[in-house]
């Protein structure tokens with residue numbers, strides 16, 4: 725079973741490293757013909773306007789749409805989430821082409837600019853019910869989007885509660901902004917899955933396992949011992965930002 729990662733721009737190497745760590749054949753996808761024979765596809769984070777321009781340049785949109793329409797699983801992280809949304813707001817002048825398919829509205833830079841990037845312990849009950857493990861996931865949000873509206877066929881997998889002092893110019897574009905207390909940051913709709921944060925930058929592999937289960941027809945992958953070679957490339961939890969009470973962070977590193 726081979727899984728592709730769209731490798732035009734952004735954090736595709738990190739996703740490839742995660743897949744290989746889980747013993748899965750991972751393929752960098754830059755051309756339409758490289759989609760052939762793949763069982764699933766990850767669209768990584770990066771910068772969605774640039775990624776869309778490159779996808780346009782390499783005539784990838786028709787084949788990517790066909791891949792999704794055939795029912796094969798696609799997981800978009802961050803910029804990849806924007807790619808999969810039916811509607812995006814906060815786009816650059818001239819807009820950008822979207823793959824679409826996810827019945828939701830995403831705000832491209834909901835949390836603000838690069839400096840407003842953050843990490844948080846995100847409660848992930850839906851993930852825990854499938855994959856077990858700790859009740860929260862260390863989620864890295866980098867100039868992240870958020871889903872502000874989702875249709876009835878979209879399953880919400882995780883939500884982020886906005887801090888009471890939360891401010892962003894993005895709120896001006898959100899209907900009902902006064903009442904907005906939380907935003908959706910992980911979803912699934914049939915064969916499409918999306919996360920607003922970057923699970924490929926932390927050592928907790930549960931989102932990758934969840935996606936691989938979708939690719940594998942709902943069955944858990946055989947639990948192989950995670951490749952020791954990948955220890956060399958293993959991405960540790962990145963302490964981009966930690967609250968003062970998390971300063972003894974050595975404890976929650978994956979010791980494996």
Ligand SMILES: NC(=O)CC[C@H](N)C(=O)O
Nearest residue numbers: 769770771772802803832
């Ligand atoms: N980390 C990310 O992928 C950021 C996405 C970015 N907000 C965009 O518009 O593409």
